[in-house]
Amino acid sequence: MRIWLDGALRGADSARVSVLDHGLTVGDGVFETLKAVRGRPFALTRHLDRLTRSARGLGLPDPDLDEVRRACAAVLEAEPVEHGRLRLTYTGGVAPLGSDRGDAAPTLIAAVAASPRRPDTTTVVTVPYVRNERSAVAGLKTTSYAENVVALAAAHRAGASEALLANTVGRLCEGTGSNVFVVLGGELHTPPLESGCLAGITRALIVEWTGAKETDLPFEVLEQADEVFVTSSLRDAQAVVRLDGRTLGTGTGPGPVTAEVMRIFEAKAGADLDP
Numbered sequence: 292m293r294i295w296l297d298g299a300l301r302g303a304d305s306a307r308v309s310v311l312d313h314g315l316t317v318g319d320g321v322f323e324t325l326k327a328v329r330g331r332p333f334a335l336t337r338h339l340d341r342l343t344r345s346a347r348g349l350g351l352p353d354p355d356l357d358e359v360r361r362a363c364a365a366v367l368e369a370e371p372v373e374h375g376r377l378r379l380t381y382t383g384g385v386a387p388l389g390s391d392r393g394d395a396a397p398t399l400i401a402a403v404a405a406s407p408r409r410p411d412t413t414t415v416v417t418v419p420y421v422r423n424e425r426s427a428v429a430g431l432k433t434t435s436y437a438e439n440v441v442a443l444a445a446a447h448r449a450g451a452s453e454a455l456l457a458n459t460v461g462r463l464c465e466g467t468g469s470n471v472f473v474v475l476g477g478e479l480h481t482p483p484l485e486s487g488c489l490a491g492i493t494r495a496l497i498v499e500w501t502g503a504k505e506t507d508l509p510f511e512v513l514e515q516a517d518e519v520f521v522t523s524s525l526r527d528a529q530a531v532v533r534l535d536g537r538t539l540g541t542g543t544g545p546g547p548v549t550a551e552v553m554r555i556f557e558a559k560a561g562a563d564l565d566p
């Protein structure tokens with residue numbers, strides 16, 4: 292694997308960051324996960340915009356987007372995967388041991404790894420942990436993902452690929468690494484950003500391309516929804532066929548509304564790599 296670290300392409304063994312990097316010691320960093328398709332990034336401009344928004348939200352200097360684009364191009368040229376994950380990480384850099392930042396320049400890392408295209412359907416569970424929609428970092432894609440690690444591990448123990456969370460006031464929010472859509476009476480809904488969810492790029496594209504409504508919903512809506520699907524850069528739209536043991540639809544394939552969304556997404560995303 293070849294990795295871009297601080298201005299140059301390196302082998303995985305020689306790409307090393309300091310043990311004092313603030314991203315490592317306190318999770319003071321932001322990141323992006325992009326889908327790489329045939330050696331090219333999908334929706335790069337939107338991901339770079341969000342990287343800047345997340346960095347500003349943490350008070351980090353704006354990333355040099357020309358350098359980030361060079362980093363993406365370099366790792367993808369070194370590893371032109373057919374389908375994969377392009378990961379950007381941008382941290383506070385070397386700092387004192389506590390929560391205060393140092394004066395060092397931020398750390399920028401880009402890495403790519405092949406990953407198989409996800410199946411069209413999946414199983415999810417709900418978990419009792421909540422997203423804090425009033426957190427200082429709500430809506431930012433920070434490297435402080437330990438809460439998601441714990442919730443995702445709980446989902447895996449239950450035989451599911453994703454865990455869905457409410458926010459602190461019991462409203463539907465998102466998954467550990469995905470946004471969620473529900474079909475109610477034939478209409479498509481997804482929680483609004485005020486729920487505390489990440490402004491997912493796949494979510495935004497589906498809202499734009501399908502007219503899905505952004506609706507504040509109780510967490511219990513998951514018990515009644517006719518169809519549910521989750522979205523992320525690597526899942527695109529993925530139908531949920533089992534949710535906490537409840538079978539949705541036939542339990543074997545996407546419901547009709549989800550299938551149409553998947554069709555639209557594939558067509559539009561296939562026609563424009565940077566929508």
Ligand SMILES: Cc1ncc(COP(=O)(O)O)c(C=O)c1O
Nearest residue numbers: 468469470489491492493523524
């Ligand atoms: C918490 C969270 N919500 C939602 C998403 C989906 O966002 P996107 O569609 O931009 O990948 C992610 C992405 O990994 C995420 O980490």
